[in-house]
Every structure is written in C-alpha cells, then in structure tokens.
Amino acid sequence: MKHNITAVVGAQWGDEGKGKITHFLAEKADIIARYGGGNNAGHTIIAGGETFKLHHIPSGILYPEKICILGNGMVIDPEVLRDECERLKSRGISCENIRISDRAHIIMPYHRWIDSCQEKKRGDLRLGTTGRGIGPAYVDKVSREGIRVIDMLDEQILRGKIHSNFIEKEELLRESGMNEKQVFERCLGLADYFRPYVADTSLFLYNAYKDGKTIILEGAQGALLDLEFGTYPFVTSSSSISGGGSPGTGLPPYAISSVVGISKAYTTRVGTGPFPTELSDNTGEHLLKTGIEYGTTTGRARRCGWLDLVILRYAIRINGINSLAITKLDVLGGMDSLKIAHAYSHNGKEITEFPSSLQVLSDCKPVYTELDGWNENIRDCRNADELPETARAYIKTLEQLLDVPVSIISVGPDKDETIMCSKVTAAAH
C-alpha cells in the first residue's frame, strides 16, 4: 500500500507560514496532527477573507471532515485550548473532530509563573520565551513530574500529582500567590470539557496509516528553534524537526514519506540570539512593515534580514526536506536588488555549514549573491510562468544553490494566493 504521510516543517526560526501551507495541503489530507510544542505556536490561516489564529489546534480545523490531532509530544494549556475551541465554535467552526492525545502533557498555571520568573532572573541573557510555560512544562515531563491529559481525567491522580508538584516547587512558587486547592479545582473543571476529545491518538494514527490515509504532521516553530539542532540555548524545549514527528505522534519513523520545508523568501527571528543576515536599516524596516512581521502569539516585532541559505541547507539536511514552500515572495516586491547569503565568512574563511557555536555564528558575516528585484505586484499570479522573470530567477537560484525543488510559492496571505510548482506527493522521493 502507498503510504502518504507528509511532515510540514519550519526551515528557519519559526513564523515561516506553516499555518497557511498546512491549511493549503490539508484540503487533500484526511488527518492533520501536531506533534510538538504548544501554544507558543501561532499559526495563521486566512481563508475567504477571514483570519484565524491557531495556537494548539492543527491547521486543518477549517475543513469540517478532517480529523485534527493534538499529539502526545505536545504540551497543552487546557484553559487556552478551551478558549481556542470556543472562539472557533463562535465563528461556526466545528471542533468535533479534534482528538487530544491522552499522553500529551499539561501546562499548569505554575509553569507560566516559573517561565516568567526564570526569564526575569536571566536579565540580559533572557531567552525571549513566549512566556506560555512551555519550557517548564517540558522540564517536568523529562523529570517525571509532569501531569498528562490522562492524569487530568482522574480526580485522585490529579489531586496527588498537583500536591507533589506544589511540594517539589515550594520555593519557586512561594511568591506566586498560587494555591494548590484552587489550581486543582480549576484543572478538574476543565477535565470534563476535554473528556470527549481525549483518545489514544497513537493507536488512531497507526490504524489510519495502515488504512492508507493521507496524514499531515504539522510542525511547530522551526529548525533553528529545535532543542537538538537549533541555536541553543535560544531554542524551544521540544523537537520541531521532522524526526520529532515519530515520538510526538507514535507513528513509526519510516512512516514519514515526504517532508515539505517552509521558508520565507527572507529571514525573520523573534527573541534573542545571533542572526547573521539581520538588517537594521531601511530594508529591514521595509520587510517588517510590508511583511507585517509581528508575532501571532506575543505581538512582538520580528527581526528581519535577507534569506540565508546556510540556514536552509542545514534545515534541509536535518529534516530530510524533499521540497520547499517559499512564502511571502510578494513582500520582496518593489526593491531594486535582492540579496541571498549563500555562505558565511568567518576569520577570512568561507563556510557553508551552519556552526554549532553561537560565538562563531555571531562572528560570521554573510557572503551574498545579489539578484535583480521586481516592481510588479505578484499577488494575482497563480502560475510560476506568470511571475516576473526576476522573481522566477530568485526561485531558480534557490533551487540551484540548495539542490532541492521549490514546490509551492506563496504570494499573499490568503490560501488562494498560492502557486503550486510541482505536485507535493509522498511518493515523490
């Protein structure tokens, strides 16, 4: 049987447009599953003139017949998820097909408190987290103190686990004003809301896989925010690369048959840490304003810079990306010339592999290839042939320098503002 499981992953520092591309590809899928992160993600979908911002819920939710799975690798803030569901329902979107993994971990109110205390304590060395409690929730998971969705559904277990966490975190929580009983009651109140959605999603996905269903594994964050391969310590606390799709859902590693890497036509980053192609001039300002580069989750202005192929080459390798979706190509319009960093210069040497040392990365200067820009508005283009010649040359240059085909070009935020260059199929590679 032909299996069709596609991982859709961010190839930069997050915010690449995973929501739009997943929503676009989800039309032909049966199941869309998130496998990592939590409500630190902000996936935006614009369809039919309406904007939807999703944080936990997979970007297939606008199609009533698709199953949307919150996988076991996620950390879930039940209060935020309930509000997310209610907001969707109030706009006529059904949440009936959501399935929440019984093994996913819960973000507790004390995780948010600890996240903010730790960031304050770090001072100038702060990581710039989203403040959603993601790191502390994953720390509890790893230290075996975590509370899973299944635990939340059992009053006795929930009470016991909250009690042991309050003892273990006594010092950290002393000034929080948090009270064990209140936290327990709040959590218990939410348990009933979620009970109908909870399932053994790994079993569900495995059966769907065996039945030949088309599944999209929707990554959160991006390659450079990955806990293993990102710009550590300025990373998130989970595995955002395609490989995380297996432990994060329970699907076997060989089940992932293709990987679509999403990259903006330029680079952005939120939070702190080195960023070789960052632009602190009018061009950077132009990208910020034209690209409306403000965080979906936190509203923070994103740092902007030229496209960096050292990053993309690395992302392609660690994710096994077989094709790229280039988003926001329209934002580059109106500039006389465009730059793409194809290498870095470090101590007089040219390097093409992304360094593990942040010190080295901070000292790297981008080595640019310069290309002509275009002035035309490309948002109405629906076929690669309709793009101005210079825009086509921009895409062609990426394909040549990266040796990976570009399968999708996004020329505007709406789902319809998309060019399909070649078929993204699981069987392609």
Ligand code: IMP
């Ligand atoms: P955390 O995931 O909230 O712990 O934040 C760790 C780092 O990842 C910070 O630099 C955040 O800004 C960044 N981050 C987390 N989620 C996203 C995302 O969805 N897009 C962009 N950056 C993110």
